[in-house]
Amino acid sequence: MAGKKSSKERVQDAIDALGLNSQVVTMPDSTRTAEDAAAACGCAVAQIVKSLIFERHDNHHLVLLLIAGNNRADLDLAAGVIGSTLDRADPKKVRAETGFAIGGVAPIGHLCEMEVYMDPDLLQFETVWAAAGAPNAVFKVEPQALAKAAGAKTLSLD
Structure with missing residues (x-):
């Protein structure tokens, strides 16, 4: 498929389009876990953004939770904020709908x-x-800029 962009290129395009002033960096080792990513990036585990995708139970739409690397997603809190319980999303659905x-x-x-x-x-x-x-x-990226770029709401009861 000539001309099809890789996932990394799509992210860089989004970074540029959203004015985030950042560059995609390819690390020599996996950054799949928050601990691996923190070691590779030279930062605290808490500075790693875990992108966790779930499926709303009520309408089956995907929901993205951006969670600090040292935290676990509190699905009960999330359900209260979102208005639906969350189910684990099927990896094939995630790939088909998000491209990742x-x-x-x-x-x-x-x-x-x-x-x-x-x-x-x-x-x-x-x-x-x-x-x-x-x-x-x-x-x-600056977290406030990321939140704005992603259209993220704060996952908080405040």
Whole structure:
């Protein structure tokens, strides 16, 4: 398929289009886990943005949770904020609808629209690192700029 962009290229295009002033970086080793990503990026695990995709139970639409690398997604809290319980999304559905495979899901550059919610713990940092379309690709960004670019609501009861 000539002319088809890679997932990493799609993320870089989204970074540029959204004015995020960042570059996709390909690491020599996997950044699939938050711990691996933090080691590769030279940052705290809490500065890693985990992009977790779930499916709303009520309408089966995908929902993206951007969670600090040291936190676990609180699905009960999320359900209260979102208005639906969340189910684990099928990896094939994630790939078909977002264009990303599990392990490289970026917070931006999806092929589809979806609700996005961000862990407020990410907002305490000057910069965070997020997946960029492949298990070894990341980009560095200001968390407030990422939240705005992704259209993310804060995942908080406040």
